[in-house]
Amino acid sequence: xxxxxxxxxxxxISKPYTxxxxxxxxxxxxxxxxxxxxxxxxxxxxxxxxxxCPAECILIHKEQEQIEYLNTQCIRCGxxxxxxxxxxxxxxxxxxxxxxxxxxxxxxxxxxNAPVIKKRMAAEAAKxxxxxxxxxxxxxxxxxxxEKKVDEKKTSA
Amino acid sequence: xxxxxxxxxQHPVWVEPLRLKLTMDGEIVxxxxxxxxxxxxxxxxxxxWDYNKGAYLSERICGICTQHHSTCxxxxxxxxxxxxxxxxxxxxRTIMLELERLHSHLLAIGLTLESIGFENLFMLCFRxxxxxxxxxERTTGNRVLHGINIVGGVIRNIGPEMAKELEDFCDIMxxxxxxxxxxxxxxxxxxxxxxxxxxxxxxLARDLCVVGPVARGSNVPYDIRAVAPYVLYNEIKVKPxxxxxxxxxxxxxxxxRELFQSxxxxxxxxxxxxxxxxxxxxxxxxxxxxxYFTRVEAPRGELFYYAKGKxxxxxxxxxxxxxxxGNGPGFVPLxxxxxxxxxxxxxxTFDPCIGCFDR
Amino acid sequence: xxxLDDPIIWKIAFPAVMLILAPIIGGLLIGIDRKLxxxxxxxxxPPIVQPFYDVLKLFGKEDKIVNKTYLVFAVAYxxxxxxxxxxxxxxxxxxxxxxxxxxSFIFLVLAGYSVRSQFSYVGSNRELLxxxxxxxxxxxVVFLDRLVTGSFQIDAIWSFTEPAKTEPLLYTLPLAxxxxxxxxxxxxxxxxxxxxxxxxxxAQGPVTEYTGKxxxxxxxxxxxxxxxxxxxxxxxxxxxxxVRIGLMALAFLFxxxxxxxxxRLRVDQMIRQVYIIGLLLIIVNLAYILITxxxxx
Numbered sequence: 171x172x173x174x175x176x177x178x179x180x181x182x183i184s185k186p187y188t189x190x191x192x193x194x195x196x197x198x199x200x201x202x203x204x205x206x207x208x209x210x211x212x213x214x215x216x217x218x219x220x221x222x223c224p225a226e227c228i229l230i231h232k233e234q235e236q237i238e239y240l241n242t243q244c245i246r247c248g249x250x251x252x253x254x255x256x257x258x259x260x261x262x263x264x265x266x267x268x269x270x271x272x273x274x275x276x277x278x279x280x281x282x283n284a285p286v287i288k289k290r291m292a293a294e295a296a297k298x299x300x301x302x303x304x305x306x307x308x309x310x311x312x313x314x315x316x317e318k319k320v321d322e323k324k325t326s327a
Numbered sequence: 328x329x330x331x332x333x334x335x336x337q338h339p340v341w342v343e344p345l346r347l348k349l350t351m352d353g354e355i356v357x358x359x360x361x362x363x364x365x366x367x368x369x370x371x372x373x374x375x376w377d378y379n380k381g382a383y384l385s386e387r388i389c390g391i392c393t394q395h396h397s398t399c400x401x402x403x404x405x406x407x408x409x410x411x412x413x414x415x416x417x418x419x420r421t422i423m424l425e426l427e428r429l430h431s432h433l434l435a436i437g438l439t440l441e442s443i444g445f446e447n448l449f450m451l452c453f454r455x456x457x458x459x460x461x462x463x464e465r466t467t468g469n470r471v472l473h474g475i476n477i478v479g480g481v482i483r484n485i486g487p488e489m490a491k492e493l494e495d496f497c498d499i500m501x502x503x504x505x506x507x508x509x510x511x512x513x514x515x516x517x518x519x520x521x522x523x524x525x526x527x528x529x530x531l532a533r534d535l536c537v538v539g540p541v542a543r544g545s546n547v548p549y550d551i552r553a554v555a556p557y558v559l560y561n562e563i564k565v566k567p568x569x570x571x572x573x574x575x576x577x578x579x580x581x582x583x584r585e586l587f588q589s590x591x592x593x594x595x596x597x598x599x600x601x602x603x604x605x606x607x608x609x610x611x612x613x614x615x616x617x618x619y620f621t622r623v624e625a626p627r628g629e630l631f632y633y634a635k636g637k638x639x640x641x642x643x644x645x646x647x648x649x650x651x652x653g654n655g656p657g658f659v660p661l662x663x664x665x666x667x668x669x670x671x672x673x674x675x676t677f678d679p680c681i682g683c684f685d686r
Numbered sequence: 687x688x689x690l691d692d693p694i695i696w697k698i699a700f701p702a703v704m705l706i707l708a709p710i711i712g713g714l715l716i717g718i719d720r721k722l723x724x725x726x727x728x729x730x731x732p733p734i735v736q737p738f739y740d741v742l743k744l745f746g747k748e749d750k751i752v753n754k755t756y757l758v759f760a761v762a763y764x765x766x767x768x769x770x771x772x773x774x775x776x777x778x779x780x781x782x783x784x785x786x787x788x789x790s791f792i793f794l795v796l797a798g799y800s801v802r803s804q805f806s807y808v809g810s811n812r813e814l815l816x817x818x819x820x821x822x823x824x825x826x827v828v829f830l831d832r833l834v835t836g837s838f839q840i841d842a843i844w845s846f847t848e849p850a851k852t853e854p855l856l857y858t859l860p861l862a863x864x865x866x867x868x869x870x871x872x873x874x875x876x877x878x879x880x881x882x883x884x885x886x887x888x889a890q891g892p893v894t895e896y897t898g899k900x901x902x903x904x905x906x907x908x909x910x911x912x913x914x915x916x917x918x919x920x921x922x923x924x925x926x927x928x929v930r931i932g933l934m935a936l937a938f939l940f941x942x943x944x945x946x947x948x949x950r951l952r953v954d955q956m957i958r959q960v961y962i963i964g965l966l967l968i969i970v971n972l973a974y975i976l977i978t979x980x981x982x983x
Contacts, residue, residue: 171513171514171515171947172513173506173509173510173513174447174448174510174514174946174947175943175947177451177506177510178447178726178727178943178946178947181725181726181727181728182725182726184728186724186725186728186729186730186731187454187457187728187729188728188729188730189730190730198464199461199464199465201465201468202464202468202469203468203469203474221377222377222379222380223380224380224383224384245383245472245474246469246474247383247474248468248474248482249379249380249383249474249477252477252482330804330807331804332804332805332808333804338889339885339889340887351808353811354808354811354953440949443949443950444877444878444880444884444949444950445877445948445949445950446723446727446877446946447726447727447946447947450727450728450729451727451728454728514947514948514949516878516948516949516950516951517949519949519951519955520949520950520951520952520955666952666953666954667808667887667888668881668884668887668950668952668953669952670887671887
């Protein structure tokens with residue numbers, strides 16, 4: 171009983187431990203794990219992060235060449251950072267503020283070494299080369315369109 | 328006049344859904360029926376996927392003993408693959424396990440005090456717990472769901488500076504826990520409320536197979552750390568803390584004394600970090616194919632994981648038997664014949680974590 | 687021309703003003719209590735006017751009416767508490783005041799019994815047991831007052847000694863005051879004797895089912911209660927305003943500190959403790975009065 175009395179006396183003269191939360195934000199320690207960001211210049215669109223994510227919050231769209239990241243669904247485990255073969259994913263140290271939106275982040279991949287992009291560039295180059303030829307020959311615009319379709323099928327296969 | 332009281336599923340004394348159907352005679356409980364399963368999530372079925380993701384899933388079974396769940400899962404899966412984790416990873420896991428026990432026990436003591444209306448010490452317990460959570464944020468990067476364990480080791484190292492910080496933390500924590508112990512053990516009203524309430528005899532404890540602090544409060548020296556040592560408990564000898572009286576007071580005192588045991592274990596582990604190798608992760612060369620089981624002493628008692636692989640990345644079966652599930656039937660015979668005022672206290676001293684209970 | 691010494695000021699105007707100010711003072715006291723409790727627990731705590739914000743918010747809320755009897759009892763509870771405070775301020779009969787204050791608790795108990803909620807039933811049962819515990823002590827204290835002053839009238843406290851207005855009640859009845867301090871946590875609904883409103887066990891006790899405006903009325907009644915209890919203790923030193931207010935503040939601080947260093951007890955433990963210690967204090971005080979010959983009646 172006396173010990174508790176001494177303790178409440180000590181509490182009374184010391185500063186309150188709680189903080190006025192929304193006005194004085196909580197200070198995180200260094201090394202805290204928050205949401206992740208994707209580096210579009212390094213990603214090769216391999217899809218390993220999508221397969222290894224426990225919360226299924228990463229979606230790789232190979233056709234659109236972009237990464238869809240569902241921020242609010244992410245559990246901040248950091249496993250995608252571990253599995254990424256090109257270190258394209260980095261984990262932030264600042265928490266995302268609460269929000270009413272879904273906070274979906276799209277990242278456009280611009281890495282030229284990505285296999286998907288390589289193929290598309292090759293196809294585009296071929297198409298360009300093919301388009302230049304008929305243009306000199308003077309044929310109609312229907313033919314290149316047909317060729318493009320074939321190319322797309324090839325890339326998807 | 329006989330009345331029936333629905334104690335739960337939503338009741339101020341528990342944060343989680345559990346229902347007790349109490350048949351009352353005035354203030355005395357005549358009969359008690361336990362009903363659980365309000366937050367069944369079907370997690371055991373979900374475990375049949377990539378074993379690496381399972382480590383994160385197992386943390387989410389229970390928010391208070393995450394580290395124990397994930398360590399138990401990882402050890403079980405490593406067993407199916409015959410994988411030996413590096414020594415440094417084992418030391419880090421042990422430190423984290425004891426830190427987790429520290430904060431879980433502080434929470435349990437705080438809630439016990441709150442259930443008998445002692446708001447002041449409840450706040451003190453939670454303030455002390457905040458220091459442990461801060462330490463978790465320093466070391467693992469997260470406060471509650473640490474996500475530090477993966478199959479094959481851990482993902483964060485504890486460097487020399489962090490080890491120094493841990494030592495300081497141990498000193499601060501020990502001082503605060505000593506204060507707390509003095510306040511709890513010497514308070515007249517707490518003793519008046521807890522002593523002789525909800526007595527579980529040694530025979531009853533053995534019959535119902537209760538585990539953890541509940542069993543140890545009833546003079547059953549059953550501690551997995553001593554009975555079947557795992558990670559690093561082969562080297563660090565743990566002597567089970569036992570109280571004889573078996574009432575709510577004994578269960579709480581076991582928790583208070585285990586705080587010091589945990590601090591002591593962390594102190595013993597820190598020097599081991601210096602001469603352990605630098606590896607914290609061992610890559611597996613095989614896929615899980617055998618079956619294996621692990622037992623871990625969680626803050627609430629024995630935790631059991633059974634794992635079976637099928638030579639693929641997906642697991643075949645994971646069976647979880649949590650400590651609260653083992654303790655669940657224990658409080659029904661104690662509540663019969665007690666006061667209504669003591670129902671909340673008796674259940675809280677069992678530390679009911681319904682997230683574990685239902686899975 | 688009315689001067690400050692005019693009896694009209696002290697007999698009518700001052701009590702009327704105090705009756706109007708009573709809920710404000712009571713609310714502020716609860717606000718201070720919450721702030722101080724928070725500081726004793728090392729928290730920042732709410733602002734001091736928080737109870738008024740709460741009441742205002744309650745009055746803006748939608749009512750979920752369980753049955754009409756329940757509402758009538760809420761109003762009756764408030765009115766009896768206001769009436770007993772008024773009687774105390776206007777210097778009426780002390781015995782009537784005590785019973786009127788007891789009646790307010792009875793209305794609360796009836797309110798608890800009038801709804802079909804198990805928590806209300808248990809809360810009302812406990813409220814009755816609490817009444818059973820504190821009413822005998824309170825009545826015996828009042829009876830001791832009457833023995834010393836020779837009358838149940840409050841005015842007699844001023845004039846019971848021969849050279850009028852010299853000796854305060856505190857010097858003759860110190861242990862009776864201690865007995866009042868003992869039942870203070872019951873009346874202010876604080877730990878260790880906040881058994882009827884033990885929210886960890888039975889939600890909010892008799893007031894579990896109140897919502898909106900009617901919960902607001904019950905809260906205002908509680909403001910009056912706090913004021914009433916402290917003013918009652920102030921009667922023990924009416925000769926000096928500074929000492930009188932100091933005595934009230936002491937009782938208030940005592941209840942806060944006791945709230946913070948104790949756990950809630952069970953009903954049987956409460957009855958045992960309060961009866962044994964309270965009756966012992968009163969008997970010793972009675973013996974003191976008898977021996978020193980301060981017995982007037």
